[in-house]
Amino acid sequence: MNSILQHDLNNFENILEKAKQQGIDFLKNLENIPTSNKNTIDPKRSLNELGLGSVQALKEFNERLSPLLVSSPGPRYWGFVTGGSTPASIVGDWLASVYDQNTQSVTSQGGNSALIEFETINLLLQLLELPDSFLGGFVTGATMSNFTTLGVARQWFGKQFGKDFAKNGISETINVLTATPHSSSVKSLSMLGIGSQNYTVVKTIEGNREALDLADLEEKIKGLNGKPFILISSAGTVNTADFDDFEAILKLKEKYNFWWHIDGAFGGFAAVSEKYKHFVKGWEGADSITIDCHKWLNVPYESAFYLIKKEHINLQIETFQNSNAPYLGNPLENFNYLNVVPENSRRLRALPVWFSLVAYGKEGFCDIIEKSTSLALHFGNKLIENRYFELLAPIRLNNVCFTLKGNENQDKVNVFLTKLNDTGKVFMTPTFYENKKGIRASFVNWRTTEDDISIVIEEMKTILDDLDL
Numbered sequence: 013m014n015s016i017l018q019h020d021l022n023n024f025e026n027i028l029e030k031a032k033q034q035g036i037d038f039l040k041n042l043e044n045i046p047t048s049n050k051n052t053i054d055p056k057r058s059l060n061e062l063g064l065g066s067v068q069a070l071k072e073f074n075e076r077l078s079p080l081l082v083s084s085p086g087p088r089y090w091g092f093v094t095g096g097s098t099p100a101s102i103v104g105d106w107l108a109s110v111y112d113q114n115t116q117s118v119t120s121q122g123g124n125s126a127l128i129e130f131e132t133i134n135l136l137l138q139l140l141e142l143p144d145s146f147l148g149g150f151v152t153g154a155t156m157s158n159f160t161t162l163g164v165a166r167q168w169f170g171k172q173f174g175k176d177f178a179k180n181g182i183s184e185t186i187n188v189l190t191a192t193p194h195s196s197s198v199k200s201l202s203m204l205g206i207g208s209q210n211y212t213v214v215k216t217i218e219g220n221r222e223a224l225d226l227a228d229l230e231e232k233i234k235g236l237n238g239k240p241f242i243l244i245s246s247a248g249t250v251n252t253a254d255f256d257d258f259e260a261i262l263k264l265k266e267k268y269n270f271w272w273h274i275d276g277a278f279g280g281f282a283a284v285s286e287k288y289k290h291f292v293k294g295w296e297g298a299d300s301i302t303i304d305c306h307k308w309l310n311v312p313y314e315s316a317f318y319l320i321k322k323e324h325i326n327l328q329i330e331t332f333q334n335s336n337a338p339y340l341g342n343p344l345e346n347f348n349y350l351n352v353v354p355e356n357s358r359r360l361r362a363l364p365v366w367f368s369l370v371a372y373g374k375e376g377f378c379d380i381i382e383k384s385t386s387l388a389l390h391f392g393n394k395l396i397e398n399r400y401f402e403l404l405a406p407i408r409l410n411n412v413c414f415t416l417k418g419n420e421n422q423d424k425v426n427v428f429l430t431k432l433n434d435t436g437k438v439f440m441t442p443t444f445y446e447n448k449k450g451i452r453a454s455f456v457n458w459r460t461t462e463d464d465i466s467i468v469i470e471e472m473k474t475i476l477d478d479l480d481l
């Protein structure tokens with residue numbers, strides 16, 4: 013063994029102790045770490061012939077690289093839909109690295125970490141009050157979950173014509189209907205060879221809604237003259253957290269032949285609260301569902317799961333099986349995650365979620381969800397009180413979509429947001445909604461409080477003064 017590696021091996025405990033302390037310092041100081049910065053490096057560092065060892069590498073990381081990083085898990089990072097990380101989720105995440113399993117099968121790979129994944133999916137089904145007619149697994153994010161589920165939908169579509177698209181390629185035009193798909197579903201259509209432009213846009217309900225207009229949906233279905241199709245529906249659109257009417261879609265399932273997918277990346281967690289679960293009523297009838305854990309479940313990044321009805325397991329295996337690996341045996345008898353998802357090698361991604369669910373239970377997550385929604389309303393009310401802002405949509409759940417009031421101020425929206433984000437006190441995302449430039453603030457972080465909102469409102473007022481509207 014090389015001397016540096018040997019030294020690190022002898023020094024393991026001290027190294028991990030230093031990393032732990034570094035983590036504690038970061039997390040303790042989260043509120044004071046800026047949500048944005050303009051620090052930079054020349055990323056062309058030359059590789060050492062002789063390594064520095066972990067302790068020196070950590071020192072260099074602190075000096076050169078850590079200044080590039082922002083308070084993304086902090087309470088005022090409201091951009092995208094970004095959760096933080098709870099203590100339990102960090103324990104799970106760290107231990108997933110330490111144990112470094114390749115989570116594939118239940119019996120044949122030397123260990124049984126897949127059982128931890130099964131148990132975690134089962135806990136999630138209980139949290140979301142979904143039946144165990146779904147099988148699920150972990151992937152990196154909702155984009156990958158949409159890709160996985162729509163990949164199986166593509167195989168289902170082929171089978172309606174007696175064709176095996178996974179084996180022979182796509183040889184039929186695939187009909188996809190959707191109203192307000194997240195860009196990641198469109199990206200998935202592109203990656204799946206369906207084509208990012210090859211979907212039919214269903215109208216949304218009139219009156220500032222992003223949900224499917226059911227009359228138009230049925231009209232478009234009839235236009236297909238009995239041909240099968242894939243429906244991509246939404247449990248929480250990213251701009252305004254709007255939900256399609258799942259009970260109505262469930263009824264359509266009795267009349268028409270389609271694969272029903274729900275993207276509930278963050279909105280699926282509405283199911284956890286008595287107040288909001290009506291939004292997802294009927295969703296158990298879907299063929300597949302996408303949900304992100306690195307959003308409202310507040311686990312570190314690269315954590316999402318797919319749910320696909322058990323009855324579709326053969327289609328899923330046809331889509332993803334490693335047919336050139338005979339040592340796997342019969343993929344149905346010897347269940348192996350690498351035959352049902354895009355990745356072969358997989359870390360024990362379920363562990364942070366397992367720790368979170370066991371540590372905080374249903375009540376803990378109900379608390380996070382309901383607190384986030386009441387903070388979104390509180391922020392919305394503060395905006396309305398100020399004559400320079402207007403909401404672009406009602407606040408249904410946790411996302412606040414707003415802009416500067418008045419068409420004459422439209423060209424100042426981006427300047428306003430840039431100045432606001434540059435304060436480092438808060439981070440929000442630009443958007444475009446109802447033909448207007450807007451700003452989106454998403455409340456998902458378990459640490460956010462009303463004090464954070466007061467801090468942000470003060471910053472916003474200062475920038476308004478500077479802009480001289």
Ligand SMILES: Cc1ncc(COP(=O)(O)O)c(C=O)c1O
Pocket residue numbers: 092093152153154155156194196248249250275276277278304316
């Ligand atoms: C509704 C919806 N679907 C999919 C995604 C993509 O998620 P990810 O970035 O985890 O791939 C997002 C992200 O915001 C989302 O809000």
